[in-house]
Amino acid sequence: MAQFPDSPSFTGFNTPSRVEADILDLDVKGAIPPELNGAFYRVQPDPQFAPRLGDDIAFNGDGMITMFRIHDGQVDFKQRWAQTDKWKLEKAAGKALFGAYRNPLTDDESVKGKIRGTANTNAFIHGGRLYALKEDSPALVMDPVTLETDGYTWFNGAMTGQTFTAHPKIDPLTGDMIACGYAAKGVLTLDMTYYVVSPEGELKQEVWFKLPYYAMMHDFAITPDYALFHVVPSTSNWERLEKGLPHFGFDTSLPVYLGVLPRRPGVTEADIRWFKRENCFASHVMNAFQEGSKIHFDTPEAKNNMFPFFPDIDGAPFNPVEGMSYLTRWTVDMASNSDAFESVTQLSGMFGEFPRIDDRCAGLPYRYGWMLVVDGEKPVELKGGSAGGLIMNTLGMIDHETGREQKWWCGPVSSLQEPCFIPRSADAAEGDGWIIQVCNRLEEHRSDLLLFDATEIEKGPIAEVRIPVRLRFGLHGNWANAADMGIAA
Secondary structure, eight states, X not given: OOOOOSSTTTSGGGSOOOOOEEEOSOEEEEOOOTTXXXXXXXXXXXXXXXXXTSOOOGGGSOEEEEEEEEETTEEEEEEEEOOOHHHHHHHHHXXXXXXXTTOGGGSOGXXXXXXXXXXXXXXXXXXXXXXXXXXXXXXXXXXXXXXOEEEEEOTTTTOOSSOOOSOOEEOTTXXXXXXXXXXXXXXXXXXXXXXXXOTTSOEEEEEEEEOSSOOOOOOOEEOSSEEEEEEOOEEOOHHHHHHTOOSOEEOTTSOEEEEEEEOSTTOOGGGOEEEEEOOOEEOOOOEXXXXXXXEEEEEEEESSOOOTTSOBTTOOOOOTTTTOEEEEEEEEETXXXXXXXXXXXXXXXXXXXXXXXXXXXXXXXOOEEEEEEOOTTSOOOOTTOOSSSSOOOEEEEEETTTOOEEEEEOOTXXXXXXXXXEESSTTOOTTOEEEEEEEEETTTTEEEEEEEETTOGGGOOSEEEEESSOOOOOOOEEEEEGGGGTOOO
């Protein structure tokens, strides 16, 4: 008998959904641009079974992939489990076998040594393959049309690391997928990998190196010449796991590093260069680009830990004011003889996270960025519960060329999930296209899919797609044109 806990991760809007569904031609308010032909994929953590230890954090739920297939002015809905090894073993047993988030010491003996990944963090298309991703495990391959699971991939045996990032990048100049993996030799190890994967699914390069200390390496960035890795002290050790504490804790005593790895054949660990700065918090990356010998790295930065579910490593209480993050530019100079940052510059006054760009500009000078914003000046009514953590109630946009910002507020009883940019065409100008994202209607316990003109978000959505099921808080997602899905246009 399923008995989910009466805790914030499993009640209100976060009540487990566990629904696989196919729904054709969703109800649309407004109009879907007829030229849109492709799919928006996103993923939510959604536990198949009640947690083994009685309670859990939301990030440990099994991956549920949602596909919004958009064509001929209509939107079709398909949702399926990412059938990981964990999901299959627990389905066969009829109960949870894996324990706490990132803590193999809490697993049932029958699954010791098995891959613990949930594929619940990102849904990413490359080379006609849908990758369901969780950074503590290999990439799970799914069919982009049917959402059937093929299984984990080691890229024809060429990948020797144990993990694959939840945030790969597509190099717009080569079409290659650039990725990395931390804890690549196992839980808590300092070992990290850098990968280059061709559109045909061939692993072209694998480079190993070590981090200054163990940390959550959730995101990274690329430029044409470099891969950039920010090491921020959300860290851990075996003592924490043995005590049953949350896997990650934030250590305010450690410095922050930016590792710069040249992107060229034959590169080794000896070629990486580490720059260092004072402690701060940063997780996701908006973009990075080169300017002569200088590298600019744009990330939402907070003075202190932004993740209350991964508490201070010394037990200090969560500080919500110091946990507010603002888009910030880190600049380092490869011509410098120093390991210090050249500058750290705040780019926006909007308190936000989940930054996105027109991905065709990945690693290149860029103009537009979008992100989820917490607008504290707007009223909030927590009817129906929050969809998870901070009330991200606003879609924000920044124009780096003019400095102009735009915002759109979703109302007092709603919150938003990560935005995603869709280009109008392959050769359209940067920013010419749409923003797509899920909106949580908290009181009604349902969800909408919103579509905006990308550079005019303040005008509000041009289409609202009514989803007749509730989507739990999701993490990341991406758009793929029909041709990228293997469908003839």
